[in-house]
Amino acid sequence: MAGNRLKLELTRVVQGKSRLGIIKGLGRKGQHSLEVPGCLLYTHFGTVPHLTQDTLHTLNSLPSITQVTLSTIAEHQEVLEEFKDGFRAFAGLHDTVLYCSLHDPAAPCPTGYTTNKTVSVWGSGGRIELTVEKFMALQKTVQPDFYQSMADGETWQNNTSRKRVRKSVDRTLAHLDECLLVHQKVQELEGVEVFGVVEGGDILEERVRSARETAKRPVAGFCLDGLQTGSMDQTLRTQLITAVNKELPEDKPRLLQGVGRPDEVLACVEAGVDLFESFFPFQVTERGCALCFNFDISADPERAGTAPPEVLEQNKEGDPEGEAQHNGDISVEDQTQMTSFEINLKDKRYHDDFRSLVEGCGCYCCMNHQRAYVHHLLVTNELLAGVLLMIHNTAHYHGFFSALREALANDKLDLLKRRVLRDRGQIETKE
């Protein structure tokens, strides 16, 4: 590890756990930074789903870190090797930090394909098996600024045995050691940082062991794996994360994989998580929905006292599917189900609704288009529906993170939680 320049500077820690701060020294030259709690920019092969550079840059304050996954890149290894200048230049990305993870958080991969020496990723052409050697060869061609170390994360299913969980921790530590060994010898990876992966399924001791051991290695940060939505309930997730974070150094960022729902994000920030992936707005987009939850914590008492009308109105929808995610006995498919943080624009009631998606939202979609139009685009299967929804959902989600940081800075986390969780509460009472 040449230097370990990447560093998290905490500006405040609220109630002993929620961390507000800034990650500095990002990028090969250390010129980038990212405020936390924050999220990465989710992409498919370097492209934010549905968006071109024109439409992407209608969004202001994009995260400075772009996430790409080996699942989409692995099949293009030969091409990248020939290209030579790394994935960033290949994808036409310019001023961004590049983070390379293993799997696409919005496309959970089949289990049963990891071995002691390999993990598998699924691309458009099917499964690709990665040894540490191949994994590192890929990193060498991708040339990210930091990457997730190779990991066996197949513990998210229910009833994973203690033995299997222990094996996943052992394998992941072994992979990390091997990755680090190769990393030091590869000139192209000089200045590139590695994030170690904390596994351990739902077993507290294994989580602690994984965290403790990983923290001993020269890593710049930590990926918390196997805790994704659908694998366990939030109470257990909070317990595990809290225990893990006790073992991790204060000045290194903690990236939680596979969790994106606003309520879960809030709970995980309270447990000490710094970074999230932003696949959630993409999932919302794919089901034809628009994020509409309230995160307004402005000081104006009148405004603060009333939720925007669209949030209240949403309760009438009484979407029962979104409420199915309370116990631990759920599957990953639930990730594709609508939550109470969104409205379903395919619904007939929006046919003649000439309001913007969210009143007061400043995104390109809300400034230019109405619900009735997006409804029409969805009903007619027009490609622009995905474009407009992705713009709005991304803007809304990033706005939420910005409000979250503001809340931490100004002791308003409880207020933000009430705002964000209110609708859920109401629906639950109603049922």
Add this chain to the structure above:
Amino acid sequence: MSLKKTLSTAAPLTLKIIAECPVTKARACDLILPHSTVSTPVFMPVGTQGTLKGITVDQLEGLGCHVCLGNTYHLGMRPGPDLIEKANGLHGFMNWKRNLLTDSGGFQMVSLVELSEVTEEGVKFKSPYDGKEILLTPEKSISIQNSLGSDIMMQLDDVVSSTVTGPRVEEAMHRSIRWLDRCIAANKHPEKQNLFAIIQGGLNAKLRKTCLDEMTKRDVPGFAVGGLSGGEEKDDFWRMVTLSTDHLPREKPRYLMGVGYAVDLVVCVALGCDMFDCVFPTRTARFGSALVPWGSLQVKQKQYAKDFQPIDPDCQCPTCKRHSRAYLHALFKSDTAAMHHVTIHNIAYQLTLMRSVRQSIVDGRFPDFIRTFMKRMFPSPDQYPSWAVDALTSVNVTLD
């Protein structure tokens, strides 16, 4: 004639002829429409359902598009004219600030012929959405187009496939004239919505001429040449086009419907057409086919996997300025944005082509432009399509 002119200026359209090619029948005009001025010759991209295939209206504006199409048939079905009227017309519904042209809905008679029956009253469709029978009359078509609020509306015509011959063609031609009169009478907004007549008559010169004679007697703001581009022989196609432009009034715009291949565009400009539309450039883009000065480039083909140059190194579009063939090739496997990139490129290609055509007309060097264009498009002169050579010869352009 003088009466005609007075009435024309009352129409919400003015055609200023900027330059006429001294050799061919080509002309460069400013077509002043209610929402903006369109420089012709112009290619009009097709936004069937109130959207141009994944492209935002800002992107379309950024590419320099001043007029695009909406389809009356589709929009009339979904979301329906009432809703669009409530949204301040199609302009308001899709938030497009420039011009719109809507078709009559009649073209679907050809494309959905098994679902339709034509009588003097109108066309009976079976809705593909709910199976309900719908009667589209000239009055109904104009009423929907009035609700859509397009800058240019098309008359309902009796469309017969261009490969059909016999009495049905003549019947359709005469009926189209009668329907034109009904459409003119039905237009509730003649002061802000232009109604174009559509010349029919199949591939029969006599019928075309009769139709031209009759329709040009009507004071409509513009004319379209219809019933072509439906699989007929190209030799028949260009002869019908040139016959039409020979008899259409000089001071009104001429719109050749359904034409969008680059060679067809250049040749038909030479034959005197001003406006064109076609779904081809945007449809083909979604299959990964990028239009280039030497034809097309299939981005999804393996040969481009490691090709690190842009689609067209000389192209100034946002796609070519940022992305390589190799990246687009790979992106087609991961995300729909790949389609958007090629769609943007193809629209840029069509609009840039027409801008170059226009500039060459203004500069008085259109025949040279044609020769250079053809050289670039075809590997050798013996591959020039004979119909194009004949058509160009007919307007005094010889290819070397």
